[in-house]
Amino acid sequence: MVLGQGGYKFQNWAQTYGSTPELYFQPSSTEEVKEILDLARQRSKRVKVVGAGHSPSDIACTDDFMIRMDKMNRVLKIDKDKKQVTVEAGILLTQVNEVLHGSGMALSNIGAVSEVAAGGVIGTGTHNTGITHGIMSTQVVALTLMTSSGEIFECSNSMNADLFQAARLHLGSLGIVLTVTLQCKAAFNLQEVQQSSTLQEVLDNLDKHLNSSEYFRFLWFPHTEHVSVVYQDPTDKPPSSKASWFWDSFVVYYLLEFLLWISTFVPRLLPGINRFYFWLLFMGRSERVDISYKMFNFDCLFKQYVQDWAIPIEKTKEAILQLKSWLERNPQVVAHFPVEVRFAKGDDILLSPCYQRDSCYMNIIIYRPYGKDVPHQDYWSEYEKIMKRVGGRPHWAKAHTCTRKDFEKMYPAFGKFKNIREKLDPTGMFLNTYLEKVFY
Ligand SMILES: Cc1cc2nc3c(=O)[nH]c(=O)nc-3n(C[C@H](O)[C@H](O)[C@H](O)COP(=O)(O)OP(=O)(O)OC[C@H]3O[C@@H](n4cnc5c(N)ncnc54)[C@H](O)[C@@H]3O)c2cc1C
Known part of the structure; x- marks a missing residue:
């Protein structure tokens, strides 16, 4: 019989959302998972599974039963x-x-x-x-x-x-x-070529960049014109030593956190900080090779607030220029680097933000230096307005203000998913506050 633990406090990775489940379980078999669901049914409790708790929203929170699956890891x-x-x-x-x-x-x-x-x-x-x-x-x-x-x-x-x-x-x-x-x-290795450019150049030649590399993305440094273009492609070359040793440097890491903290008091320093770090880390051209999964992963630096909507790929330029122009008109708004722009192929998964369309993901962040709560609501709400105007769909893991009415418009197959959900879970066992906003 699997036992639930009381008093467990759940916090997500960014420490922006948390909850205190009544009972916390770590089953190690399918039978134990079933026992927990039996108990939940008897006591009319809701159940939430948590993976690694990395979602920057309340999607994994619950006050009822929480199941962590870390012992089912074979x-x-x-x-x-x-x-x-x-x-x-x-x-x-x-x-x-x-x-x-x-x-x-x-x-x-x-x-x-x-x-x-x-x-x-x-x-x-x-x-x-x-x-x-x-x-x-x-x-x-x-x-x-x-x-x-x-x-x-x-x-x-x-x-x-x-x-x-x-x-x-x-x-x-x-x-x-x-x-x-x-x-x-x-198994494959990836060669990464990183080179500096400008926002105008990248947006004017987006198709060329997209066709030049299997895993193309770019990083825009808001409040500036600077962009770092990142190409990653399979290669037969062996892993190389890291070209950018700065990323591993404590000086850069600690200095950046300190400067970001200072800029929370003096926001007008931010454009200078973004420019300085672009010059320090991304100016010019660099190359390196690594095993695919080591190359895909990168250091996300500090705890952060984050939004990341998928928009129709043809709206990329329009959306970024709208955000840039709004930031120029509102210099008091702090926008940290990088705005990370990525791309994904369309699919037919009912609630995929890329459902039936190739998409551009535009990821914006506000770091929380030393865990500080940094004001970000103005930036967030303008970004959401732009994303909605261009037909965007929010990343499900990341905090957003959308509700059922929005999702009904955004997702042609929303009704189909909802029907499947209601048939499988007629009593709402797997709902939580986040999901109630999505479905009701
Ligand atoms: C530093 C950082 C970097 C990130 N980078 C990226 C990125 O590059 N691209 C990107 O798209 N996202 C990124 N994310 C977001 C992240 O990928 C998602 O939040 C992902 O869902 C996290 O996985 P998790 O195991 O922590 O899920 P959790 O946050 O624990 O759970 C997510 C959802 O899945 C459900 N769930 C988990 N396991 C199960 C299960 N076995 N059965 C049923 N439901 C389950 C939970 O109930 C919840 O609804 C990043 C997040 C962080 C903090």
Whole structure:
């Protein structure tokens, strides 16, 4: 019998959201997960699974039962012929990357961090960049899901196909994902070429950049014209030493945090700080080679507030120029570097922000130096207005102010997902405050 712990305090990675679940469970088997759901049904409790708690919103919070899946973290099967791996949903990508590498395989694309769970990344539609690559959920070829009744569904394109297209980006709202099978490829190294440019140049030549590199993204330094263009492409070259030793330097790290903290009192220093760090770290051209997953991951520096909407790719220029022009008219608003601009291929996953369209993700951040609460509401609300004007859809993991009425307009298949959800979870066992705003 699995025992729940009282008094556990949950906090997300950025320490921007938290909750105190009545009982906290760490099951180590499917039977134990089922026992928890039986107990929840008896006591009319809601249940929330947490992966690695990295979502910068309240999507993983609950006051009722919380289940952390970190003891269900085994690699169940590696199929070298099909290049597929089946894992328990609580496994972290750090472990998946290493196990795959040992078998000569790799995930074709992952986000900035690997300390996230397989069930969690497909819960919110985690993405990286590359216009020929979909969000991470598109790498899922099968999964198993335990619903509120304790029934287990196997889902893939050939079994429970409709449920599969919903569960590949599930929001934690359909049930408990027990296992995930991911399509992989042969292990590969990536060569990164980073070069400085201007916002105008990149926006004027966007198609050329998109076609020049498999994993193209760019970083804009707000309050300036500066851009760092980042190309990453598979290579046969062996890993090299890091070109940019500055990133590892304590001086840069501590100095930056200190300067960001100072700028919270004197916001007019911010353009100078953004320019200084561009000059220090991104000016000119650099090259390096590393194993794919080490290259995809990067240091996100400090705790932060973050928003990241997916917009139709053809709206990229319009949206960025609108944000730039608004920041120029409002110099009192602090916008930290970088605004990270990434791209993803359209798909047919019901709640994917890239549903039926190639998309540009525009990620804005406000750091929280020394954990300080930094005002960001003006920036956030203008950014959201622009994103809505150009037909954007918010990243599900990241804080946004959208509600059901917005999602009904944004997602052609929203009604279909909602019907599937209500059939599987008629009593709302898997809802929380975040999901109530989404569905009711
Ligand atoms: C430093 C940092 C960098 C990031 N970089 C990127 C990036 O490059 N690209 C990007 O798109 N996002 C990025 N994110 C966001 C991150 O990828 C997502 O928040 C992701 O969902 C985190 O995974 P997790 O395991 O922490 O999920 P959690 O935050 O724990 O949970 C997310 C959702 O999944 C549900 N869930 C988790 N496991 C299960 C399960 N087994 N069954 C049912 N439901 C489950 C939870 O209930 C919740 O609804 C970043 C976040 C941080 C903090």
